[in-house]
Amino acid sequence: MAKRELQEVNAGSMADIAFLLLIFFLMTTTMDSDTGLARTLPPIVPEDEPPPPPIKERNVFAVLLNSQNQLLVEGEPMDISELKDAAKEFIENPERKDNLPEFKEIEVPLLGVVEVSKGVISLQSDRGTEYQAYLMVQNELARAYNELRQEFARQKFGKDYKDLEEDEMKAVRMVYPQKISEAEPKNVGGK
Amino acid sequence: MAKFKKSRRGGQQAINTASLPDIVFMLLFFFMVSTTMKEVDLKVMIKPAQATELVKLERKELVTFIYVGIPNKAFQALYGTEPRIQLNDQFATVKDIQSYIAQARDNMRESDQAKMIVSIKADKECPMGVITDIKQALRKAAALKINYSANQMAE
Numbered sequence: 001m002a003k004r005e006l007q008e009v010n011a012g013s014m015a016d017i018a019f020l021l022l023i024f025f026l027m028t029t030t031m032d033s034d035t036g037l038a039r040t041l042p043p044i045v046p047e048d049e050p051p052p053p054p055i056k057e058r059n060v061f062a063v064l065l066n067s068q069n070q071l072l073v074e075g076e077p078m079d080i081s082e083l084k085d086a087a088k089e090f091i092e093n094p095e096r097k098d099n100l101p102e103f104k105e106i107e108v109p110l111l112g113v114v115e116v117s118k119g120v121i122s123l124q125s126d127r128g129t130e131y132q133a134y135l136m137v138q139n140e141l142a143r144a145y146n147e148l149r150q151e152f153a154r155q156k157f158g159k160d161y162k163d164l165e166e167d168e169m170k171a172v173r174m175v176y177p178q179k180i181s182e183a184e185p186k187n188v189g190g191k
Numbered sequence: 192m193a194k195f196k197k198s199r200r201g202g203q204q205a206i207n208t209a210s211l212p213d214i215v216f217m218l219l220f221f222f223m224v225s226t227t228m229k230e231v232d233l234k235v236m237i238k239p240a241q242a243t244e245l246v247k248l249e250r251k252e253l254v255t256f257i258y259v260g261i262p263n264k265a266f267q268a269l270y271g272t273e274p275r276i277q278l279n280d281q282f283a284t285v286k287d288i289q290s291y292i293a294q295a296r297d298n299m300r301e302s303d304q305a306k307m308i309v310s311i312k313a314d315k316e317c318p319m320g321v322i323t324d325i326k327q328a329l330r331k332a333a334a335l336k337i338n339y340s341a342n343q344m345a346e
Contacts, residue, residue, distance in 0.1 A: 011212065018215040025222040034254065035245040036310060036340040044330045067318075127320030131313045132240045134322075135341055139242040146244055182326070 067128030087144035235260035240315035241344040260314035
């Protein structure tokens with residue numbers, strides 16, 4: 001029994017094993033990270049509770065979407081490409097018009113007292129509306145808010161909205177809260 | 192020039208493949224880290240909708256999925272061609288959503304339960320009626336944070 005020399009393990013097939021694993025993961029992988037539009041639903045109102053006080057007409061931006069995927073904004077037909085600017089004008093109300101939303105002054109950390117729009121966007125869709133069309137409307141409205149926040153961040157902090165610190169972002173969000181109300185469904189314009 | 196000739200004289204040399212496993216392992220690790228296994232077999236056909244203002248779903252453990260779409264060819268005889276809801280691995284109706292959400296919430300850590308997000312993955316041609324029903328059911332189940340799943344739109 002002579003003492004054997006320690007033999008080296010043959011690592012030549014290591015590559016094969018690794019390839020096998022690699023191919024397995026290549027096959028099973030799905031690279032798509034989950035993305036989407038985040039929204040918060042309103043909590044359900046108990047039946048015995050009195051309905052909330054009505055909101056003034058001028059503070060509501062009514063967007064209706066019918067089963068033909070056509071838009072009706074504040075009583076006027078509109079193309080989706082114009083929706084973002086219309087929503088922006090509604091929220092901002094740059095000329096303080098009487099038919100556009102009122103403002104209230106609130107105390108925002110970091111910024112002091114700021115005028116915040118009381119405007120609410122109300123989105124109503126038909127049961128027959130296509131999901132894609134509905135999402136596009138949601139998307140345009142979100143874009144309006146995002147652009148407003150971006151402009152505000154540039155003006156106040158001199159930075160892009162996405163580069164802001166956590167508390168600065170919170171302040172900007174307080175100035176431009178995303179108020180999109182997804183109203184209860186109705187059958188608009190028939191089936 | 193002299194140098195070139197000298198090296199050629201030895202004939203074809205085998206490439207050293209000793210570092211090949213390392214390279215393959217590197218690729219392997221990349222895929223292992225970036226991979227997300229398919230959680231469920233989709234029984235409905237979903238062509239994802241598209242949008243631009245997307246947010247990423249960061250923490251997978253907070254997310255519960257609801258799939259909506261037309262059943263696959265194999266299931267059409269049984270379930271028809273109207274858009275249907277799929278929860279986990281089976282077809283369901285709007286009535287099942289509440290218990291499904293309650294169950295998903297129970298499986299979560301207590302500290303995470305308030306942060307629960309429900310992601311609605313619906314086919315882009317699906318009518319809003321189904322989705323509105325789902326939304327109402329989610330409101331009743333007190334799962335108010337939702338996410339309309341969509342892919343990045345090509346510019």
